[in-house]
Each structure stands twice: as C-alpha cells, then as structure tokens.
Amino acid sequence: MHEFPLTLHWEGSTAGEYPRDAVARTPGKQDIAVSAASSYGGDDSRWNPEDLFGASLGTCHMLTFLSLAKKVHLEVRGYEDHVTVTLDTVDKVSRITRVRLAPIIRVAPGTNPAKVREMFEKAHKYCFIGQSITSEVLMEPTIEEAG
Numbered sequence: 001m002h003e004f005p006l007t008l009h010w011e012g013s014t015a016g017e018y019p020r021d022a023v024a025r026t027p028g029k030q031d032i033a034v035s036a037a038s039s040y041g042g043d044d045s046r047w048n049p050e051d052l053f054g055a056s057l058g059t060c061h062m063l064t065f066l067s068l069a070k071k072v073h074l075e076v077r078g079y080e081d082h083v084t085v086t087l088d089t090v091d092k093v094s095r096i097t098r099v100r101l102a103p104i105i106r107v108a109p110g111t112n113p114a115k116v117r118e119m120f121e122k123a124h125k126y127c128f129i130g131q132s133i134t135s136e137v138l139m140e141p142t143i144e145e146a147g
Contacts, residue, residue, distance in 0.1 A: 034052070064126050076107055080104045084102070085099050102140040102142070
C-alpha cells in the first residue's frame with residue numbers, strides 16, 4: 001500500500017460571499033494554487049478540481065502507456081495529450097461523466113501504428129486512476145512518425 005498525503009489550506013469566512021481559493025501542498029513539491037471554476041465563483045487562473053481530475057487521469061494513462069511501449073520495444077519520441085473533462089448533471093447531481101484523451105503520439109519512423117494503438121488502449125486497463133473512476137473514458141490517439 002502507498003499513501004500520498006497532502007494539505008489543503010483555505011482561509012476566509014462563509015458569512016456572506018466567501019473565497020474559493022486555496023493552496024494544495026505536500027512536502028518537497030511546489031504548491032498548487034487551487035480554486036473553483038469561475039462558473040462556481042472561483043478563479044480560472046488557478047487549477048480547479050475538474051482540471052486536476054483530467055490531469056491526474058491523463059498523466060497516469062501517459063505514464064502507463066510509456067511503460068508498456070518500452071516493454072514491447074516501441075520507440076515513442078513525443079506525447080502531447082489534449083484532455084477534455086465533461087462535467088454534467090445526472091439525476092440532479094453534478095459529476096464528471098466523460099474524459100476524452102486525445103494525444104498526439106510521435107513514434108520513430110517505421111513503428112507499427114497498430115501496435116502503438118494496442119498499447120495505448122491496454123494502458124487504460126493498467127492505469128490505476130482509470131480503474132478508480134466511473135466516468136466514460138474516450139481514447140482518441142493520433143499516431144505520427146517523428147522526423
């Protein structure tokens with residue numbers, strides 16, 4: 001078992017309008033300025049829970065994919081994911097219903113794109129964040145040969 005503690009620090013007063021800004025911190029790492037999305041009274045210049053959710057899933061999936069690619073000797077030279085998180089209301093409750101992972105994966109010339117796609121899809125099975133959520137995950141990679 002592994003645990004990853006952090007501290008979430010907020011100050012203010014909920015008497016009337018209140019600030020949504022806080023700071024997430026853990027020893028040895030840079031603080032992350034967090035808030036709600038502006039549609040919920042927050043500050044869009046800070047990371048919100050929806051951003052962090054997408055970053056968490058996207059990062060886990062990428063790292064799992066890169067590990068699998070290395071194991072099967074695929075030379076990946078670049079990876080740029082364009083993640084979209086969809087927040088919707090279902091049964092009167094807001095929830096993240098879908099996350100779209102749409103990376104551009106750059107591989108060495110001559111790399112089998114079908115094998116790259118297979119490892120990308122397989123990564124979802126082994127990504128612990130992906131296995132921990134109930135949201136639909138759309139996987140739409142674009143595979144390009146790197147020059």
